[in-house]
Amino acid sequence: MSKPVLQIITASTREGRKGHAVAQWARQVAEAHGGFDVELIDLAEVGLPMLDEPNHPRLGQYKHQHTRDWSATVSRADAYVFVTPEYNYSFPASLKNALDHLYAEWNHKPAGLVSYGGVSAGLRAATALKPVMSALKIVPVTEAVSVPMFAQFLTEDGEFVPSAQVEASAKAMLDELLKLSGALRTLRAE
Numbered sequence: 001m002s003k004p005v006l007q008i009i010t011a012s013t014r015e016g017r018k019g020h021a022v023a024q025w026a027r028q029v030a031e032a033h034g035g036f037d038v039e040l041i042d043l044a045e046v047g048l049p050m051l052d053e054p055n056h057p058r059l060g061q062y063k064h065q066h067t068r069d070w071s072a073t074v075s076r077a078d079a080y081v082f083v084t085p086e087y088n089y090s091f092p093a094s095l096k097n098a099l100d101h102l103y104a105e106w107n108h109k110p111a112g113l114v115s116y117g118g119v120s121a122g123l124r125a126a127t128a129l130k131p132v133m134s135a136l137k138i139v140p141v142t143e144a145v146s147v148p149m150f151a152q153f154l155t156e157d158g159e160f161v162p163s164a165q166v167e168a169s170a171k172a173m174l175d176e177l178l179k180l181s182g183a184l185r186t187l188r189a190e
Helices: 019-033 065-075 093-100 123-135 164-189
Strands: 005-010 037-042 079-085 109-116 138-140 145-147
Touching: 005 019, 005 164, 019 037, 019 079, 019 109, 019 164, 079 123, 079 164, 093 123, 109 123, 109 164, 123 138, 145 164
Parallel strands: 005 037, 005 079, 079 109, 109 138, 109 145
Antiparallel strands: none
């Protein structure tokens, strides 16, 4: 049997963003974990417009090619890691928009959160994201990665090199995602 597909989704789309370095680190950790086939999905590259479909996403009747392409991308995954900053006590509109474009494609798949920011470590963004995930039947894992004062972990070259504690929390999150991706597969098969 092939490995489950884990998509690491970079939420920030801002010019000059630093979160892409965090997502690249998450990909490296996931690849080293060995339990998944890993894909890095950058919402800046996906480039979804604000939700413009005439039909509710539950129907899966997509009019626009960009939504059909996004549907195909998200459908491939067995689990997700959302890498998100905190903007004004919440997560970016780009992530909300990406989530809202689809419905069934997200259902019964586990997700982990890597939040980053200043003193709060993006925890308010992670907290705001969980009810949205639950509404889409995404199963958030308890194990998460929160990176306070994340800029201290950026090298001069822009690489994200976190503490051993952050590394350990990422490995725990990946272990849980692996367990749940297998367990939830049966629900997706129904």
